[in-house]
Amino acid sequence: DQQVKQNSPSLSVQEGRISILNCDYTNSMFDYFLWYKKYPAEGPTFLISISSIKDKNEDGRFTVFLNKSAKHLSLHIVPSQPGDSAVYFCAASERIGTNFGNEKLTFGTGTRLTIIP
Amino acid sequence: DTGVSQNPRHKITKRGQNVTFRCDPISEHNRLYWYRQTLGQGPEFLTYFQNEAQLEKSRLLSDRFSAERPKGSFSTLEIQRTEQGDSAMYLCASSPGSSVSQFFGPGTRLTVL
Numbered sequence: 001d002q003q004v005k006q007n008s009p010s011l012s013v014q015e016g017r018i019s020i021l022n023c024d025y026t027n028s029m030f031d032y033f034l035w036y037k038k039y040p041a042e043g044p045t046f047l048i049s050i051s052s053i054k055d056k057n058e059d060g061r062f063t064v065f066l067n068k069s070a071k072h073l074s075l076h077i078v079p080s081q082p083g084d085s086a087v088y089f090c091a092a093s094e095r096i097g098t099n100f101g102n103e104k105l106t107f108g109t110g111t112r113l114t115i116i117p
Numbered sequence: 118d119t120g121v122s123q124n125p126r127h128k129i130t131k132r133g134q135n136v137t138f139r140c141d142p143i144s145e146h147n148r149l150y151w152y153r154q155t156l157g158q159g160p161e162f163l164t165y166f167q168n169e170a171q172l173e174k175s176r177l178l179s180d181r182f183s184a185e186r187p188k189g190s191f192s193t194l195e196i197q198r199t200e201q202g203d204s205a206m207y208l209c210a211s212s213p214g215s216s217v218s219q220f221f222g223p224g225t226r227l228t229v230l
Contacts, residue, residue, distance in 0.1 A: 004159075032217040043121070043208055043221030044160065089159050093217050096165055096173045102148065103217045104173060107159025 003027045004092050006108035014116050019077040021111050023090030026071060030092035032103065035064060035075045038087045038110070047088075048075070077113075085115045119143060121222035123209050129228045130199055137195045138225045142211030149192050150219060151184055152208040153177065160208050166192060167214075199229045 005024045013019045023033075031052050036044035050057040050064045050073070057064050063076045077084055087110045096102040122141045130136050142149050147168050152160035163182070165173040168189035178184075181199075186192040196203055206226050210219035 034218060036221075041223070043210075043223045046218045046220060049216075049218055091159070100214075100217075102165070102167060102172065102214070103212070103219070104162045104165065105150075105152075105160070105219060106162070109157065109159050 001026075002109075004090055004106050004108040006088075006090055006111050008111050009109070010112040010114070012114045012116055013080050015082060016079045019075075019080045019084065019113055019115070021075040021077075021088050021090070021113065023073050023075075023108055024071055025073075025092050027092065027094070027106075028071075030094055030106075032093035033064070033066060033073050034091045034093060034105065035062070036089045036091060036107075037084075038089060044089055049093075080115045082115050082117055085113060087112050121209055121211055121220055123207075123222040123225050125225060126223060127226045127228075129230065131230050132199060132201060134199055135195065135197045136199060136227060137193055138207055138209075138227075140192045140194070140209030140222060142191070142209070143213075143220060144190075146211035146213050146220070147189065148212040148214050148219075149186055150210040150212075151192070151194050152210065152221075154206040154208060154224070155204075163194075196227075199227075201229045203227060204229045 034049040035047040090108040091105040093103040149166040151163040154160040166186040206224045208224045210221045
């Protein structure tokens with residue numbers, strides 16, 4: 001059972017435009033959501049996170065929106081740049097035990113973003 | 118480079134052999150995680166250490182898999198009697214515990230022939 005789903009395997013966006021990547025989840029116990037970016041032959045790189053009690057978090061060109069009632073989140077990249085071309089993973093965090101910071105991540109299958117110059 | 122490092126980067130082995138991978142986390146991070154990623158999938162959680170204590174193991178971690186973090190610094194993941202289904206990218210991540218974000222190493226790609 002896939003608890004975190006990214007239904008779009010790929011997305012192409014013109015340079016300078018907005019890129020919107022989507023993610024759905026099923027487990028109400030997730031307490032944080034994270035986005036990672038992955039280049040070939042490298043490990044995932046953390047981009048941005050959002051707490052389940054928030055609906056928006058912004059960091060430079062990256063904004064994550066969370067719709068808890070719909071169990072849906074999205075990552076907006078504005079403006080899109082050629083260096084943004086990569087695979088983007090949505091991840092949901094579930095606490096291990098009771099201490100903050102002890103977190104198990106469940107990942108989606110990724111969306112390959114291609115920025116067209 | 119002060120990021121997470123993993124060795125070796127690539128490992129090719131024959132079915133039935135044992136393999137061991139090493140992960141060196143970011144030095145001040147006391148949380149360490151192992152994940153496995155297969156083609157077309159996202160990383161899947163395997164196990165978690167807080168300092169030297171292994172606090173969580175996934176059901177994906179069969180009896181052939183064992184992980185250690187003896188002094189709370191580097192960690193090793195050993196796979197005994199490898200099978201072709203073990204072929205995957207094995208990723209290590211660390212975190213300081215003051216945030217939920219985990220920082221990943223470049224991974225070890227295992228190919229079992």
